[in-house]
Amino acid sequence: MKRKDFVKTSSLIFAGGMLMPQLSCNSKPEENMRKNWAGNYAYKAGNHYEPASPEELQQLVKQLDKQKALGSRHCFNDIADSPKNQISTRRLNKMLQLDTGKNTLTIEGGARYGDFAEELDSKGFALHNLASLPHITVAGACATATHGSGITLGNLASHVLAFQIVTPQGEIVNVDRSNPDFSGLVVGLGAVGIVINMTLEVEKSFQVRQDVFQELPLALLQQHFDEIMSSGYSVSLFTNWLDQKISQVWIKRRTDKNLTDLGNDFFGAKAATKNLHPIIELSAENCTAQMGVPGPWYNRLPHFKMGFKPSGGKELQSEFFVPHGNAVEAILALEKKKELISPQLLISEIRTIAADNLWMSPCYHQDCVAIHFTWKQNPDEVGKLIPMIESELAPYKVKPHWGKLFTVSPSVLHERYERFRDFLALVKKYDPDGKFRNHFLDLNIYS
Ligand SMILES: Cc1cc2nc3c(=O)[nH]c(=O)nc-3n(C[C@H](O)[C@H](O)[C@H](O)COP(=O)(O)OP(=O)(O)OC[C@H]3O[C@@H](n4cnc5c(N)ncnc54)[C@H](O)[C@@H]3O)c2cc1C
Missing domain, CATH: 3.30.70.2520 (Alpha-Beta Plaits)
Known part of the structure; x- marks a missing residue:
């Protein structure tokens, strides 16, 4: 592999409090990670990190300045890019807890639906719906209101019950449906924090x-x-x-x-x-x-x-x-x-x-x-x-x-989203210094 193909990853090295992205060249996907899935968009972020635990993620979010979470890269635009740092969630993909009494599943945000669906089914449970493909991450899908089809079925984010995010300050915040910010944060466009895990409503397998x-x-x-x-x-x-x-x-x-x-x-x-x-x-x-x-x-x-x-x-x-x-x-x-x-x-x-x-x-x-x-x-x-x-x-x-190609002007978008102003206020509340801002958000949300 050529030098320029190397991608900075963490396995983080914390040296005297400094965060050092470690060079790695041993895995094929990392080469691909510099573009989105379709290959039509090359990420501009110079640094790419792959924390292996929520604690590493927390440290990274706190210490880095401009940054953005990266899921499975299935968006077609620059929504997942950052002027500086991308934090891939692909190692944060564990099924954490299936509560069979409450019909809930808590899963790390970087898990792809296809990573855990079979296991969930084997335990007798199901999600209400899926998108056309199971290759996308739970947090990435919910961030853009990804959906399947069904006249009575809401999008995938509509079955989120609670989640944990890392705020730009590196704090962990738990949000559930009783929190007044909940409905604004779930389809968050990656603008409000990095989701560590989500608790989803599940039902008996079918x-x-x-x-x-x-x-x-x-x-x-x-x-x-x-x-x-x-x-x-x-x-x-x-x-x-x-x-x-x-x-x-x-x-x-x-x-x-x-x-x-x-x-x-x-x-x-x-x-x-x-x-x-x-x-x-x-x-x-x-x-x-x-x-x-x-x-x-x-x-x-x-x-x-x-x-x-x-x-x-x-x-x-x-x-x-x-x-x-x-x-x-x-x-x-x-x-x-x-x-x-x-x-x-x-x-x-x-x-x-x-x-x-x-x-x-x-x-x-x-x-x-x-x-x-x-x-x-x-x-x-x-x-x-x-x-x-x-x-x-x-x-x-x-x-x-939100995750596909469009040119609708920001002013028209704002007009069509009844709660747009509330969302902007929420983004400013959670990310006052704009750590998660990128070109997509500058154009479509902040403008
Ligand atoms: C072949 C194909 C088929 C598709 N089919 C469908 C479909 O059936 N229905 C549909 O609605 N869409 C569909 N899509 C679009 C796709 O579902 C969305 O683009 C989705 O957001 C991709 O998820 P991802 O994990 O790849 O996220 P990415 O593209 O990596 O990121 C998307 C956004 O989520 C944010 N994000 C990712 N992880 C986190 C996290 N942990 N915390 C906070 N923010 C985060 C990113 O910052 C970014 O803003 C399809 C796309 C492809 C390529």
Whole structure:
């Protein structure tokens, strides 16, 4: 490995109170750690730390100046970057306590859902939902209001009951739902402290079957949107916007509910005859099992399996939330732009998310539908399309996903987030000297 590829990591060396990042060159992921997962963004932070314990994390946060927590690097923008120091949480990934009486799980913030889901299931418990992939960290996902689909299911942060953070001063603060700051801190955009661990609400383990239908006519979606999106515990629509069709409908149903036979014809869509990848040309090997085969929640709620590459890999992503009631009109408005969209598109996905009370969640007090775009990795062309889409969706009060690509202006963002001013006040209260400030926060929150 070349010298320039070395990454500073800690295993911390505390020498006379000084913090020395230790050079290390022995692990492949560290080379990758200088870019986000998709490789479209190279982090500017000069120093990279990997504390191995909450105590090390505490020391680091206290002694370093500008810094930012880094999860599994799955954001597509610079939200996880810092002008100076990035603190990776990947060694803080332990399952700490499963309270089977209270139905709670306490887990370190750097744990990826796929790291602990199987063990949780083996103990008889489940999370309410997962994102399309299990490769992301709990704290990183909650910080950006990451979500799956489900008409009655809130995003992943909506099931956080309590958490412990390290403040910029290096103090550990416990926050639970009785704390008036709680709802502002959970979707914290990495701006308020570094999460050491989170306590999540869990429920008894359940099995899910996944059925996929192909070629749903757009006209029928328009007429039966709510019926279609309610046809399962979690429903996702995939489309390339062409041919007035939804190319795939993924219906995930819990087997502990009374299930009716969906038959071969679902609102004009035909039952798939084999497992599919949402990007039809790609192998379904990376995808969770379909064809109605029941399996544990952690192996059906995400579309992609742990240990396999999720999505397309070389890609960009954007996602836009509109209030549920505006969804059909928003979808039809975008369909009119298909000639512009489809040449740069790998696939779009449409999902539902239930309202929550988290200030910086796009679903604050509002059931939402999220319209997602997995783009080809052509930043210039995609960069022109994103503002066009945002402007088409502006009449529908669109909000972008915090972790994906967007250009909505800060003033518009502030207007659309009812609790924006309260959040800014909270950020200033918890991080008065701006240790966690970065370009993303300067632009979108502080400006
Ligand atoms: C292939 C793919 C599929 C995706 N699918 C979905 C999906 O289905 N639904 C969806 O909503 N999103 C999805 N995303 C987006 C992804 O879930 C979010 O970007 C998420 O925030 C990534 O988590 P991470 O652990 O990689 O965090 P990072 O990208 O590393 O960091 C994200 C933010 O969290 C902060 N952070 C991380 N750890 C901590 C901590 N311990 N304490 C405080 N702040 C912290 C960082 O500072 C940063 O601000 C997908 C992304 C990819 C690449």
